[in-house]
Every structure is written in structure tokens, then in C-alpha cells.
Amino acid sequence: MPIIKVENLVKKFGNIIAVNDISFDVEEGTIFGFLGPNGAGKTTTINILCTLLSPTSGRAFINGHDCVRESSSVRKSIGIVFQDITLDKDLTAEENLLFHAYLYNVAKAERRKRVEDVLKFVDLHSRKDDLVKKFSGGMKRRLEVARGLIHRPKVLFLDEPTLGLDPQSRTNLWEFITHLPKRHNVTIFMTTHYMEEAEVCNNIAIIDDGKIISRGSPDELKKTVGGDVIYLKTKDNNRAKDEIKKILNLEAAIKDSELFLSAVKGEACIPELIRALGESVLSVRLQRPTLNDVFLKLTGKAIREEEASDMDTVKEEIRAYRRRN
Numbered sequence: 411m412p413i414i415k416v417e418n419l420v421k422k423f424g425n426i427i428a429v430n431d432i433s434f435d436v437e438e439g440t441i442f443g444f445l446g447p448n449g450a451g452k453t454t455t456i457n458i459l460c461t462l463l464s465p466t467s468g469r470a471f472i473n474g475h476d477c478v479r480e481s482s483s484v485r486k487s488i489g490i491v492f493q494d495i496t497l498d499k500d501l502t503a504e505e506n507l508l509f510h511a512y513l514y515n516v517a518k519a520e521r522r523k524r525v526e527d528v529l530k531f532v533d534l535h536s537r538k539d540d541l542v543k544k545f546s547g548g549m550k551r552r553l554e555v556a557r558g559l560i561h562r563p564k565v566l567f568l569d570e571p572t573l574g575l576d577p578q579s580r581t582n583l584w585e586f587i588t589h590l591p592k593r594h595n596v597t598i599f600m601t602t603h604y605m606e607e608a609e610v611c612n613n614i615a616i617i618d619d620g621k622i623i624s625r626g627s628p629d630e631l632k633k634t635v636g637g638d639v640i641y642l643k644t645k646d647n648n649r650a651k652d653e654i655k656k657i658l659n660l661e662a663a664i665k666d667s668e669l670f671l672s673a674v675k676g677e678a679c680i681p682e683l684i685r686a687l688g689e690s691v692l693s694v695r696l697q698r699p700t701l702n703d704v705f706l707k708l709t710g711k712a713i714r715e716e717e718a719s720d721m722d723t724v725k726e727e728i729r730a731y732r733r734r735n
């Protein structure tokens with residue numbers, strides 16, 4: 411039995427069809443990624459699964475409970491980190507967590523211990539008495555994840571958890587999220603538009619304009635774009651091209667000073683190439699398709715990657731400006 415089951419879910423806001431007949435399952439203990447551009451319907455789907463919105467039609471189940479008819483059982487099974495930060499900035503880190511534990515009926519005798527444990531887990535224990543308004547963006551995000559875990563949910567929803575963080579905090583937070591399923595026995599449902607983050611998901615659904623347009627593991631999705639590309643530099647590219655055709659029956663092409671060919675499994679093909687060409691090989695590199703290539707192929711547009719990296723560039727420029735002045 412999957413921990414999340416979604417069947418023909420539809421959500422309309424007036425004329426807008428935010429979620430348009432989507433179906434998918436999520437297996438327990440996995441990281442599931444919901445990938446899509448602005449306005450694709452990711453937050454709307456999360457809100458339905460978290461019982462904050464009712465669907466126009468279709469059904470959704472979490473941990474076997476119907477998200478509409480058994481909303482209170484669903485709420486007990488989930489934790490959520492919203493797209494926008496929702497901590498109380500005028501409370502300390504510890505107070506925020508204690509308040510949440512109270513709201514979720516964690517037994518009084520156990521509250522402090524649980525709060526201590528999650529604070530240690532997110533590496534904020536030494537800052538527990540600080541007001542949240544003094545925290546950095548990354549610290550607030552970690553505290554929100556801690557809060558989402560206090561009542562030991564079966565599923566933790568993370569809506570764009572790393573949005574607006576600098577690259578280093580993003581990497582740290584991400585590293586820590588990937589350990590959650592094993593350490594906390596929790597299933598992760600997350601949305602992101604950072605391709606490199608989606609890479610660590612066990613399964614991904616790509617959503618665009620309210621519809622799921624593709625599903626699979628990152629590798630499966632990338633295979634839909636075509637194979638890997640191997641680039642070679644050799645002492646004599648024309649001769650190497652002929653050899654590759656003769657010995658391996660593969661078509662290579664020459665571009666600038668490099669020879670390139672596509673292969674379904676690039677890593678398995680490289681040793682064969684080297685055996686065939688021997689010492690004439692000067693260098694080899696393997697390029698795999700990215701999830702952005704997948705999105706590009708499916709929709710003809712990029713998924714905000716440029717926008718994200720532009721934002722990083724602007725931030726870096728601001729930092730450099732501050733250092734200079």
C-alpha cells in the first residue's frame with residue numbers, strides 16, 4: 411500500500427484549472443519530487459494533500475486515510491514546511507517548537523525531550539534560546555524542518571524548502587534532507603525547481619500547467635531524452651572515427667577538436683573505446699542528460715534554472731559590493 415495515493419485529482423479556482431486530473435503513488439520511505447515551473451500546481455496539490463484545500467474532484471489518501479473524509483487522521487500523519495516561512499519570529503527557536511508540540515498533542519512529559527532531539531538534529535541546539543528573528547534564512551528553514559518532525563509524521567511535505575537560500579545553505583539543507591527518510595522513518599514529498607536537488611529524489615513527477623507530463627526515477631527520465639554523449643580527443647580524430655565505425659560499429663562525429671558519439675550507457679562504452687583506439691586517446695569526457703534537458707524536451711521551455719542562477723549571480727554581486735564598501 412503506497413503511503414500517498416492520488417487519484418484523478420482536480421482543483422479549479424473559477425476558470426483556472428490549477429490541478430488537472432493528476433494521479434500518482436508515493437512509496438513509503440522514499441523521497442518524492444514534484445518538479446515544475448511557477449504556477450504549475452505544486453502548492454495547490456500539497457495543500458489538498460495536507461487537507462488545507464478540498465479538491466474539486468478526485469481523491470487523495472495519506473497513510474490509508476482519505477484527505478477529505480478523514481482529515482484529522484491525515485493531519486496526524488503529516489508534517490509540513492510551507493513555501494513561505496511561518497515561524498513566529500518573536501519567539502525563541504525552542505519556544506516555536508514547544509508550541510508546535512503542544513498543538514500536536516505531544517505528551518507534556520515528552521515535549522522537551524523531543525524538542526531537544528530535533529534541535530540537535532538540525533544543529534541549532536546551541537541557538538535554542540535565540541529569537542527566530544535573529545536567525546539567517548538557512549537556520550529558519552532548518553528550524554521549520556525540525557518543527558515538521560516533532561510529532562513524528564509519516565510524511566513530511568517540503569514546499570520549495572531551499573528557495574531564496576544561498577548556494578552553501580542550500581547544499582547543507584539538502585544534504586540533511588536526504589538523510590531524513592532513514593533517520594526519522596519518514597517519507598518526503600518535496601517541490602523544487604532546482605534541478606540538482608531533484609536528482610536525489612527516488613521518484614519524480616514533472617507537472618506543467620496542472621498536468622503530470624512525466625514520471626519516473628531521475629535516471630529513467632533522463633533516458634527519455636536519449637543517451638549519454640561521450641567526447642574524445644585523439645591524436646588523429648579522422649582515423650579514430652573510422653576505427654570506431656569498423657571495430658564498434660558506432661557512428662561518431664567530429665566537432666572542433668573533439669570527436670563525439672552518443673551511447674545508451676556511456677560509462678560501459680568508454681572502456682571499449684579505449685581498447686579499440688589504444689594510445690591514440692588523449693582525453694575522454696562523459697556528458698549525461700540533465701533533468702532540465704528532460705523538461706526542455708517535454709515542454710520546449712526551461713524550468714526557471716536560468717532565473718535561479720541569475721538570482722545567485724545578483725546575490726554574489728551584492729556580496730562583492732558590500733565587501734568592497
Ligand SMILES: Nc1ncnc2c1ncn2[C@@H]1O[C@H](COP(=O)(O)OP(=O)(O)OP(=O)(O)O)[C@@H](O)[C@H]1O
Nearest residue numbers: 423426428446447448449450451452453454455493
Ligand atoms: N487561492 C487561489 N485562488 C485562485 N487561483 C489560485 C489560488 N491558488 C493558486 N491559484 C492558481 O493556481 C495555479 C497553480 O498555483 P500553485 O500555487 O499551485 O503553483 P506552484 O506550482 O506552486 O507555483 P510556484 O512554483 O510559483 O510556487 C496558478 O495559476 C495560481 O494562480
Ligand SMILES: [Mg+2]
Nearest residue numbers: 452453493569
Ligand atoms: Mg508553490
